[in-house]
Amino acid sequence: MRKHSAAGRVKAAPELPAKAPVVAAIPPAGQAPAGGDEFTFGPFVLRSDHRELMCDGVLRPMERRAFDLLHYLLKHHGRVVSKEELLEQVWQRRCVTDSVIAQAVLKVRKSLSDVPGFDCPVQTVHRVGYRVVGEVRHRRVAPGLNGRGPALLAVLWLAPRLAHGLDLPPWLPGALAGFSVLSLQAHGVQPIDTERATNLHDDTVQASGLLRLADTESDGGDGPPVFVLEVDLAAPDWRTRVTASAGSPFEAAWRAAGSTALALRLRQILLSTSPGEVERRWERLAALVGHPPPQMASCSQHLPALWCRSLVERSLDAEADILMEGAWRGDPRTPQESNELRRRASRVDASRLEGWSDLCLAVYEWTAGDPRRVAHLVDRALTHFDHATTTSLAVRAGAIAEHLMVAVGADWAAPVWWRHLRDAPIVDGSAGIRRWHRLANLHRQIARDAPSGLAFHRTSDAGSNVAPGCEGLQALLHALSGQMRHADGDLDTALNEWTRAHDLAERSPWLTPRLLSRLALGDLAARLDDRIRLDACLQGLDHLAIAGLPRWRAVNDWLQARRLRLNAQPQMAWGLVEKALPVLSHCSLWFRDEAWLFAIDTAWQTRSRTALSALRDTISGHTRQHNRSIAAIALAADATLALLDRDMPQATQFMLRAWQTAPSSSVKRQLAMAAATAMLWRRPPSAQALDQALSQAGAWLQRSSNGQRLSQLHRRPYGVLSASSPEPYRVAEPEADLGWLWAP
Structure with missing residues (x-):
């Protein structure tokens, strides 16, 4: 194996670009850093001054040389960095072999792995070197902008106490503490060693628990014992409690630690002050899924109780992001919280947040309420953004407004400020903001307000690395792309796009993509006589914990009617179509016009003039001026x-x-x-x-x-x-x- 000597490297080193940036030096111990570089790529953020790699707010440990290697590749992303250059700049002329570089690259890739939907951006160029591909955003960070991130994801976990009268071995509390530490680490939280408790950070959270038996007397007391672990979380600025129960004390400890991790992650998101983290706050809130929800008194079936206001004193901007996330999830508390945000924003003259509260309420009405109120709420919300600039909040507000207005089939003229933002390219912003911008432009083409072209058809393919928190938005992009392909008669591509939308929606807590992607996919599957795919969509509906929503019942009835038609049972199918039509007919974007033809055909199969005449009257009520498609359906x-x-x-x-x-x-x-x-x-x-x-x-x-x-x-x-x-x-x-x- 070839070794690199210092002299040989000096002669063989290629000439570096004239303006090649220099790697920031590590400040001496005890000296405050003078700022540094921050690189954002996918869900990762690398800070050179703190020498930290964060993934959705969770600190990922890296060896020193692997960190230096990733930092240098990010500073030169977009070009190939040769091995000789890496030896010169990263290893600083030390005598190392080629395998040392390969091992460091392997460690970098390992640190960037285990993120669903994200591919490692470090690529090997055979016999030349390495490069970083994909979107990388770089900015200089001033001293002091530390975001308060890593310290907020650490906890001092004490051994739980045993309730009085609980006859368990004395070694159990220590064993439960060790088991809880494993759960914390699995959820990305760093447990603090009790021996170092004298040097705690001001934001350190302490967790003290009490293990007891659940009261089973009301159930007769004949069942197996149920262990309950109550964990009190305390920090200088907040205090709360999580509770977990299970048939085993170890399982209860694991669940309680997982709930604690969720609480700390949410607290970190709300208290982070770094501009990059604030911009991506809505994505990180949407990524708060997959953890065991804490049991804290009464809570919504859609959101854990940790979203309540008492968790932490947060800013109005953070309140607005949480409110919008709750609206997409169909949280029934959204109307009340929206009115509260509007009152608080009015007191401090925050006009845009007043409009944002109306927009959140519009999203909720579209998701789980009355779609007929959406247009009025959107119009009222947009009046507060008249002087909007290219902020991420304005881009999100405009894209959400356009999506809602097209979804309910409302006739509207986009405000001037939004047309300027929508028509201009996004030169900065996170991948999530770019997706919102692409969503608005897809709507333009569907509405025939923009020139058609292959670039718009391929929009949903851009950014295939979907960071956690963007699955719902990416599902909407694929769904719209599938609708465009379907309108063009490309059935295979439409089926693939809707399948991709369905798969992404399954990973998202947003209700609308999960429901309507099933509607689009199941509807097309039935028309293609694909019973297996149709049955899969119906079975997936049964597992959604939203059976009380009118739209869930309507989607379920519609797909059941499709299956009954395949089974030659038109009478029963027509009964379900009649029940689904009043709800789905207000979902203009998703209830495509040819769905009316299915209703006409089903009514014809019943041979009922009464049914056909009533349906004809319903179609006439939906006829709008200059809508040739509905006029043609009425003639049909x-x-x-x-x-x-x-x-x-x-x-x-x-x-x-x-x-x-x-x-x-x-x-x-x-x-x-x-x-x-x-x-x-x-x-x-x-x-x-x-x-x-x-x-x-x-x-x-x-x-x-x-x-x-x-x-x-x-x-x-x-x-x-x-x-x-x-x-x-x-x-x-x-x-x-x-x-x-x-x-x-």
Whole structure:
């Protein structure tokens, strides 16, 4: 193995760029640091002056040389750093071998691993060196901006006391303390050695517990014992208690330590003052999932009780971030907390936070309340952002407002300040802020307010490394991308995008992506006769702890109706469709227009004129000015009523008008199939009409059973249809139960 001598390295070292930055020196012990570099990449933050690597606020230990290596690669991210340069700058001309560099890189990659959805950015360039790829944000940090981070994730965990009369071995408290320490370390919290308790930091949290038996007399006292560990957490600025119970004292200790870790993590997020951490606070709040929720008196089924105001005295900005996160999770306390934030913001003349409180309430109404109130709340909220600048709060507010207004189908004109922010590229900001910006631009294209192009279609693929806390937002991006692909007739890509959205939503606590990604995926699976995927979506709904929400019931009823239709049970399916329509019809973005065609087809299968007439009246109530798609659907309902009356000429005329009225969309593809069905009974208006209808149907002719049957009834495969075909067109006698051969 080749060794590098000092002399050899001096001669072989490449010439460095003229403006290559110099690695910051480590300040002597006892001397205050003079500031340093802060690099943010994915969920990680590296601080050179503190020599710390943080992952979502959790300190990750690194060896000195591995830290220096990562620091140097980050300072030169975007270019390849040769091994000779690393030996010169990081190892400072010491005589080391190639394997030493490889071992240091391996340690760096190990420190950056174990983060779901994040790939290590350190890449090897064969026989040359290494480089860091992906988004890296760098800024200089002034002295004193330490964010109070690491100290807040340490706890002095004392051995629990045993309740009076509890007959347990004397060695048990020490064993439980050791077991709790393992749980704390597994959750990213550093336990403090009791021997070093004399040098505690001012923010150090002390945990003292009491182990007792649960009162089982009310249950007859015949069951197995239940151990309860109550842990009091105390620091100079706060005090709270967590409780965990289990059939084993060790399991109770593990759960209590996990709940303590969650409490400390939330406290750290709320008290951090570093600008980079404040900007990413909403992402870190959204990442607070996966830990055992603490049992602290009464609490919401959606959020742990640690979100309550008594946890820590926090700023209005932190209050606003927590309120928005609670709204996305459907926390029923959101309306009350929103009004409280509005009152507090009004007292200190914080106009934007007043608007933010209205926006939080709009998100809650869209998620778990009444979607009909959303447009009014959004309009009222945006009036407080008239003088917004390029702050992350303004970008989030504008993107959320646009998402809500498009989601409920409201007609609105974006404010001038938001149009400027939305149309300008984001040159700075976290990956989460960039995702909000991309979400707004996807909405623009769906609304036909922006030029189409492949760049917008591929937007959801950008940033595949999804940091914890961004899964819900990334799921929305994939869902919108899938909707665009579906409108273009690219069924395979749409299915992949919606599957990806579903998988990401499962890792997020946000309710809307979890529900509506299942709706989109299950709906398309049913139309493609994919029973396995449809059943998986339905089974996943059963495991969501939100069964009381009206939208959950509506989504469940709709997918159950889809399954009943596949099982040839239209009567039962129509009953569920009637129940789901009043709720889902207000979800304009997710209740796509072709869903009305499924309702029409289901009502037709029941052969009930009353059902069809009532549905026609409902569709008329949703008709808006200049909405050609809804107008075409209303004509399709008229055609189906005529078909029910066996008036074939009238049914054909209405359906051809519906097909010609519909804009280019997924609705037009279905109406093209129905128009081709009508041409089975009456000669088409022109030789090109049949070719055009079957051509516009696209992939649905091959991917759906009705499409395949339609091609067979026309007695020609789709691929060889031609207006110039010499074969004469023959009109078929309509079958009594044929209906429209489409796949709505």
